[in-house]
Amino acid sequence: MKPVIGITMGDAAGVGPEIIVKALQNRSIYEQCNPLVIGDAKILERAVQITNSKLAIHPISSVKEAACQYGTIDCIDLNLLPADLPFGRVSAAAGDAAFQFLKRAIELAKNGDIQAICTAPLNKEALHKGGHQYPGHTEILADLTGTQDYAMMLSSPKLKVIHITTHVGLIKAIEMINPDRTYKVIKLAHETLTRAGKENPSIAVCGINPHAGENGLFGNGEEEEKLIPGIRKAQEEGINATGPYPADTLFYRAVRGDFDIVVACYHDQGHAPIKVLGLEAGVNITVGLKGGIIRTSVDHGTAFDIAGKNLADERSMLEAIRAAVELAPKV
Numbered sequence: 001m002k003p004v005i006g007i008t009m010g011d012a013a014g015v016g017p018e019i020i021v022k023a024l025q026n027r028s029i030y031e032q033c034n035p036l037v038i039g040d041a042k043i044l045e046r047a048v049q050i051t052n053s054k055l056a057i058h059p060i061s062s063v064k065e066a067a068c069q070y071g072t073i074d075c076i077d078l079n080l081l082p083a084d085l086p087f088g089r090v091s092a093a094a095g096d097a098a099f100q101f102l103k104r105a106i107e108l109a110k111n112g113d114i115q116a117i118c119t120a121p122l123n124k125e126a127l128h129k130g131g132h133q134y135p136g137h138t139e140i141l142a143d144l145t146g147t148q149d150y151a152m153m154l155s156s157p158k159l160k161v162i163h164i165t166t167h168v169g170l171i172k173a174i175e176m177i178n179p180d181r182t183y184k185v186i187k188l189a190h191e192t193l194t195r196a197g198k199e200n201p202s203i204a205v206c207g208i209n210p211h212a213g214e215n216g217l218f219g220n221g222e223e224e225e226k227l228i229p230g231i232r233k234a235q236e237e238g239i240n241a242t243g244p245y246p247a248d249t250l251f252y253r254a255v256r257g258d259f260d261i262v263v264a265c266y267h268d269q270g271h272a273p274i275k276v277l278g279l280e281a282g283v284n285i286t287v288g289l290k291g292g293i294i295r296t297s298v299d300h301g302t303a304f305d306i307a308g309k310n311l312a313d314e315r316s317m318l319e320a321i322r323a324a325v326e327l328a329p330k331v
């Protein structure tokens with residue numbers, strides 16, 4: 001049975017509607033899943049015109065009304081925006097609508113009506129003007145699901161990476177790493193890949209220092225203090241986690257197929273290898289949300305400068321939908 005993937009429209013003044021329409025022109029998406037847009041039908045109609053698409057928009061109010069067929073975009077229509085919403089401008093209405101689209105998607109996921117959420121980009125300034133004081137999608141998802149322990153995962157066709165720390169400075173990141181967080185991120189990786197159908201996934205933990213400390217030669221024993229106890233705790237629970245390994249060879253080994261996922265210690269350690277493999281192929285994923293909700297996202301912003309001009313590249317959206325299908329709990 002194909003999973004239903006809920007695609008939120010994001011900020012309608014940006015490229016979100018365009019990349020959704022362009023992505024759903026691919027028949028292969030409908031072969032893998034039943035895509036369902038949560039947004040505004042008339043804005044999608046405008047995107048169809050802009051992209052010279054022949055797709056039909058099917059406004060619906062519930063998942064059971066979806067046609068689920070190629071050539072038709074099913075849209076849970078919240079009808080929150082004016083038809084002439086200006087492109088490329090920060091708008092309180094668009095910011096609030098982006099929040100409401102995501103809120104509805106979370107409700108659908110909680111109820112089991114959709115198996116994963118895929119998000120088009122929102123604009124943080126518009127979000128704030130719309131009355132929602134969050135840094136971005138991840139924090140909204142965590143708040144509305146009551147989640148405290150979650151992690152950022154990046155996925156590309158050849159490599160998956162999950163992060164112990166993300167958007168903090170390097171010194172602060174090293175301070176934040178501890179055995180409990182290491183263990184929790186390893187467990188999140190294991191649970192996420194297991195739910196997606198991967199039996200006994202192989203999880204490799206990256207070292208903090210060059211050569212993973214090389215038995216105390218580099219650093220101040222961070223691997224022994226912050227990583228190894230967490231790895232051992234996971235191993236005691238039967239999780240197939242090993243390491244820490246030197247970063248300069250680990251990502252090569254993972255791309256080669258030695259491991260299913262790499263646990264990175266800080267932002268650039270995990271992001272750089274993914275982006276070297278291709279910006280258009282990387283997908284941002286939030287894992288650990290309560291209820292097992294999976295959220296994937298394009299790896300770019302609203303691109304206000306090109307919105308409404310039919311210039312937006314849909315490849316990241318395609319990869320985000322495919323990642324959502326891959327990681328969605330099997331139904």
